[in-house]
Amino acid sequence: MDKLPLDGVRIADFSWQIAGPTCTRYLGIMGAEVIRIESNRRPDPYRERSISHFINQSKKSITLNLGHPKGLELAQRLIGLSDVVIENFAPGVIERLGLGYQELRQVKPEIIMLSSAGLGHSGPDYKQVAYGTLIQCFTGWSAQQGYPGHEPDIGGIWTDPVVGMLEVFLINAALHRCWQSGQGQYIDLSMAEATTMLLPEAALDYSMNQRVQEPLGNHHPAYAPHGNYPCRGEDQWIGIAVTSDAQWQALCHTLGLAVLLPDPRFTDALSRWRNQDALDSLLAGVTRQQDGLELMERLQKAGVPAGPAMSVDQLWRSPHLRQRGFFQTYQGQDGKSRELPATPWRLDGEGGGSMTAQPVRGEHNAYVFEELLGIPQPEVEALVEEQVIY
Amino acid sequence: MAFDFFDGLNVLDLGQGISGPFCAKMFADLGARVVKVEPPQGDAARQLGPFPGDAPDPERSGLFLALNTNKLGVTLNLESASGRELLLQLVDGADLLIESYPPSYLPGLGLDCETLHRRNPRLVVTSVTPFGQTGPWANYQATNLIISNLSGHSREHPGPVDDLESQPPLQLAAQQTQFVAGLAGATASVLALNRRRLTGEGSHVDVSGMEALALLPQTTLADFAFGRRPKGRHKDVAGRQSLLALLPCKDGYVGISPRQQDQWERCVEMLGSPEWAKDPKFATRESRLANWDDLEPRLAAWTSGFTKEEVYRNAQGHHIPSFPLNTAADLFTSAQFRAREFFQEVEHPAAGPLRYPGWPIQLASGKKLELAPAPLLGQDNSGVLGPDGLGLTPEELVSLRAQNVI
Numbered sequence: 001m002d003k004l005p006l007d008g009v010r011i012a013d014f015s016w017q018i019a020g021p022t023c024t025r026y027l028g029i030m031g032a033e034v035i036r037i038e039s040n041r042r043p044d045p046y047r048e049r050s051i052s053h054f055i056n057q058s059k060k061s062i063t064l065n066l067g068h069p070k071g072l073e074l075a076q077r078l079i080g081l082s083d084v085v086i087e088n089f090a091p092g093v094i095e096r097l098g099l100g101y102q103e104l105r106q107v108k109p110e111i112i113m114l115s116s117a118g119l120g121h122s123g124p125d126y127k128q129v130a131y132g133t134l135i136q137c138f139t140g141w142s143a144q145q146g147y148p149g150h151e152p153d154i155g156g157i158w159t160d161p162v163v164g165m166l167e168v169f170l171i172n173a174a175l176h177r178c179w180q181s182g183q184g185q186y187i188d189l190s191m192a193e194a195t196t197m198l199l200p201e202a203a204l205d206y207s208m209n210q211r212v213q214e215p216l217g218n219h220h221p222a223y224a225p226h227g228n229y230p231c232r233g234e235d236q237w238i239g240i241a242v243t244s245d246a247q248w249q250a251l252c253h254t255l256g257l258a259v260l261l262p263d264p265r266f267t268d269a270l271s272r273w274r275n276q277d278a279l280d281s282l283l284a285g286v287t288r289q290q291d292g293l294e295l296m297e298r299l300q301k302a303g304v305p306a307g308p309a310m311s312v313d314q315l316w317r318s319p320h321l322r323q324r325g326f327f328q329t330y331q332g333q334d335g336k337s338r339e340l341p342a343t344p345w346r347l348d349g350e351g352g353g354s355m356t357a358q359p360v361r362g363e364h365n366a367y368v369f370e371e372l373l374g375i376p377q378p379e380v381e382a383l384v385e386e387q388v389i390y
Numbered sequence: 391m392a393f394d395f396f397d398g399l400n401v402l403d404l405g406q407g408i409s410g411p412f413c414a415k416m417f418a419d420l421g422a423r424v425v426k427v428e429p430p431q432g433d434a435a436r437q438l439g440p441f442p443g444d445a446p447d448p449e450r451s452g453l454f455l456a457l458n459t460n461k462l463g464v465t466l467n468l469e470s471a472s473g474r475e476l477l478l479q480l481v482d483g484a485d486l487l488i489e490s491y492p493p494s495y496l497p498g499l500g501l502d503c504e505t506l507h508r509r510n511p512r513l514v515v516t517s518v519t520p521f522g523q524t525g526p527w528a529n530y531q532a533t534n535l536i537i538s539n540l541s542g543h544s545r546e547h548p549g550p551v552d553d554l555e556s557q558p559p560l561q562l563a564a565q566q567t568q569f570v571a572g573l574a575g576a577t578a579s580v581l582a583l584n585r586r587r588l589t590g591e592g593s594h595v596d597v598s599g600m601e602a603l604a605l606l607p608q609t610t611l612a613d614f615a616f617g618r619r620p621k622g623r624h625k626d627v628a629g630r631q632s633l634l635a636l637l638p639c640k641d642g643y644v645g646i647s648p649r650q651q652d653q654w655e656r657c658v659e660m661l662g663s664p665e666w667a668k669d670p671k672f673a674t675r676e677s678r679l680a681n682w683d684d685l686e687p688r689l690a691a692w693t694s695g696f697t698k699e700e701v702y703r704n705a706q707g708h709h710i711p712s713f714p715l716n717t718a719a720d721l722f723t724s725a726q727f728r729a730r731e732f733f734q735e736v737e738h739p740a741a742g743p744l745r746y747p748g749w750p751i752q753l754a755s756g757k758k759l760e761l762a763p764a765p766l767l768g769q770d771n772s773g774v775l776g777p778d779g780l781g782l783t784p785e786e787l788v789s790l791r792a793q794n795v796i
Binding site: 002052128170190208221238243344 | 394395396397398399416420439440441442443444452453455456457521522523524525526527530531532533534535536537538539540541542544545546547548549554555556557558559560561562563564565566569570573574575576577578580581582583584585587588589593594595596597598599600601602604605606607608609610611612613614615616618619620622623624634636643644645646647706709710711712713714715716717718719720721722725726727729730732733741744745746747748749750751752753754755
């Protein structure tokens with residue numbers, strides 16, 4: 001891409017753990033200069049894990065002791081040269097550090113600041129201790145995400161990466177507004193509410209019918225067959241989702257089950273839905289001998305929505321994703337080439353700018369303190385000595 | 391005052407179903423003027439539940455109502471020449487056009503991107519589809535289940551299970567894959583609009599739902615990139631990763647995670663410092679993980695004596711991460727959600743007053759979300775196409791209606 005959407009935008013990134021860094025990775029890939037403010041006093045617990053090498057790509061890193069008055073002053077000077085501040089400390093921490101929005105807008109009135117927290121920064125419960133997966137319990141997500149008849153489960157990590165994407169949208173929306181009107185913005189984001197926002201059916205159903213939706217597993221509230229069916233190989237499954245009579249007929253013909261077409265249990269959508277357990281067993285008997293990806297191709301060519309439950313290595317090998325350039329190669333800190341996906345979009349055919357390795361902590365201290373802030377090198381050395389740059 | 395992120399921005403929403411309309415809703419709720427263009431028979435989402443009393447009615451689909459707040463609604467038959475001409479006139483004044491048809495549909499009608507850009511070079515065209523505009527699967531069909539599967543989520547998400555056969559890979563509940571595709575679409579759209587400030591030109595934004603979902607299991611992707619092979623789904627193979635438990639209560643379940651040593655010590659205190667907690671097999675995080683099968687029933691025996699709210703309050707009072715397993719009913723009474731006015735009552739002419747999820751944000755400017763109800767089918771035909779809009783006369787509107795163009 002000739003020009004990236006966020007060329008010339010600087011982000012002061014105080015975020016850590018997962019959601020915030022997920023957001024700033026996208027901002028970096030889309031052209032922003034993301035300066036991650038880290039500290040040896042308070043290292044990111046995720047930094048040594050492999051996920052950090054993913055979500056902290058395409059950023060710069062400095063180390064700054066925000067507990068020191070000089071550290072605070074340097075942070076404010078950096079913010080004065082930035083367009084956006086993002087943070088996800090526990091509620092109250094950024095204000096205690098002296099970097100709350102009310103202070104920052106004095107430094108730079110048009111600054112955009114986004115603060116995210118489990119339950120947001122207001123309301124009676126906002127100070128509760130929150131972790132991403134546990135927040136999912138609070139939101140209605142975990143209550144819906146499960147197998148019917150089984151005990152509920154918290155489920156995998158969902159809220160953090162989804163909120164990360166939403167933050168990219170919100171920051172870009174605020175930049176759009178700022179470029180139109182010159183105005184800054186402070187956004188207080190609740191991760192819990194963001195998760196609930198994507199489940200409006202449950203809220204509307206309760207509002208309309210006072211009904212609490214139960215987990216459906218792989219079934220659908222109105223259509224059948226709809227589920228994951230066993231395939232050849234260990235723990236291999238294909239999803240089949242039939243939502244019309246035409247798809248049902250195509251499914252039966254493709255699977256060699258035309259004998260089911262006149263069966264009164266399956267002639268229309270409602271009878272198929274009522275008899276879905278019997279239908280599921282019949283289909284499983286046939287799918288079990290087949291290869292998932294091959295069966296998907298045959299069903300899709302016949303017009304039936306189908307697709308196997310892919311594993312990460314199958315994703316990596318997917319000719320479809322390969323052809324679309326989903327994976328980008330980058331040079332790791334260890335000098336090795338690796339591949340990771342960049343973005344789920346192409347702007348005029350391109351996925352974004354270059355993907356760079358996660359920086360070493362403090363890798364860009366010289367650039368930021370000497371070049372950007374114009375502090376002479378001996379003074380920078382003194383600040384390192386004083387554990388301000390630390 | 392309503393949210394004003396997109397004041398003055400004109401958006402055409404050709405999206406049908408869920409992902410395209412959700413993408414457009416993200417602009418509508420944040421202040422853009424969004425004209426939703428439906429075929430004369432209406433958006434397919436009007437057939438999707440929930441419905442009041444489970445009685446299907448195209449003006450009372452809960453999903454449609456939630457997806458189309460703050461939009462104007464017109465009907466246009468794009469399969470007629472006059473319908474296409476009217477669309478192109480709307481394109482003249484638009485900044486962003488969002489669509490979610492199969493990739494060959496609009497080009498087949500002569501409404502390909504090049505044509506749209508010739509008409510309006512500053513237009514951003516966003517296509518949100520399950521597999522994107524290119525690649526061998528571009529024209530395949532997908533639903534929430536299929537995208538859950540193909541993105542790797544179904545295998546990833548239930549976590550380790552007891553029994554592979556009765557607990558197959560699991561789709562994301564409801565229609566969340568389509569909502570995430572819409573979210574990615576809106577994100578890419580605003581990025582393209584922001585790029586326009588540098589180039590002066592529109593662009594074609596190609597968003598893939600499969601890719602949006604595939605990017606979410608970040609630990610799995612990173613582990614794989616660093617050479618770790620994926621483990622099987624069975625509990626024996628996958629092992630417990632953290633001290634995170636969903637435990638039974640009198641009235642449901644509560645999630646609790648005393649993962650750090652100090653949190654565990656306060657947890658023991660909360661339990662009344664029972665004898666068993668002194669056993670060395672529960673002394674460290676590692677040993678608690680290793681002896682989880684022994685530990686969990688002891689914790690469950692304690693939580694079973696309380697309501698989920700009681701355990702949650704008690705645990706949080708001890709600074710132990712904990713949340714109740716809330717249902718939609720609990721959320722409507724949550725003091726936290728109430729204080730932030732997350733659910734908003736919207737009065738719709740056909741569906742009546744209902745409570746909708748709002749936005750997860752509060753602004754220092756004090757501006758609040760305002761939700762106008764989703765449009766009735768063709769509700770704004772006269773306003774958008776008529777004398778005060780594109781300039782058609784009332785007679786022309788009648789004639790177009792008779793020809794099934796609008």
